[in-house]
Amino acid sequence: MAQKKRTTKRSLGPETSPELDALVREIIERVADKWTMLVIEALAEHGTLRFTAVGEKVGGISQKMLTKTLRQMEADGLVTRTVLPVIPPHVEYDLTDMGFELGKAFCGVWIWAEKYQKAIAKSRAEFGRRAAAMPRVRAL
Amino acid sequence: MAQKKRTTKRSLGPETSPELDALVREIIERVADKWTMLVIEALAEHGTLRFTAVGEKVGGISQKMLTKTLRQMEADGLVTRTVLPVIPPHVEYDLTDMGFELGKAFCGVWIWAEKYQKAIAKSRAEFGRRAAAMPRVRAL
């Protein structure tokens, strides 16, 4: 009942050009993968970390995915990778300013999720109840 | 050269409890899929849209994924679904306030992408060049 009827357009921000649009989509897809944000979070929280340490802080990630994620982030300029010439090898990962900024940008989503978690749970429950005994389309 | 050395911790925002952490991760994973954000964008830009219209505005989405995405968004309370009892059937989709807020929250990422698109392209190009003739680990 608290939901007002609304059919008007609302802008989400600055206008988007078609090419930028495509680029942003691609970036969002990349960034929205399960691990990238968690790696950013780990590095932002703990500062410089070595390969294995990143994996530990993130938790539940396989070596393969950790390598892949870090490599991609390095390519995109989100992290720096520093090899210390010692044996056994030490490799340090660190957030770039750009990577840190991305983390901050994502904070908005984090806060949103926090704010609406109750509402989401409620909505899902209601939807489940409704779905139990209702057809999707009913004409007249 | 413009990148300063940094090994200090930096906070991304409010502290996170372990359980909230997991919940928020799940929500972000759901929300951050390829299509959800694009549907939000379409609805925020154009206002109320019918099923087929959403698909057109989003572009490149299959019926199957459109249905699935809209259903999920409806369950989560991001959109409302209104069936007009006419034949052939009309179904209208509209952003809820919560959905719109999510769009706004995601704007930060959008802006980030816009700001750093050049830097990303450059970083990728350099990475490609470097990768062409450099081993990943080299001791002493």
Place this chain on the structure above:
DNA sequence: TTTCACACTTTCCTTTTGGTAAGTATGGCG
């Protein structure tokens, strides 16, 4: 009677994702 519009649903099948586990390279130590 066939056709059409619309919003799906379903089936089939290919592509992608991602985990597990084993392998690689290096040099110091016992």
Place this chain on the structure above:
DNA sequence: CGCCATACTTACCAAAAGGAAAGTGTGAAA
């Protein structure tokens, strides 16, 4: 000599994602 640590890489395989296309239901129009 074999073993260790570290940061990967590779091969194999199972599961999930997702596209294409055909089918569904309704009533009006041709």
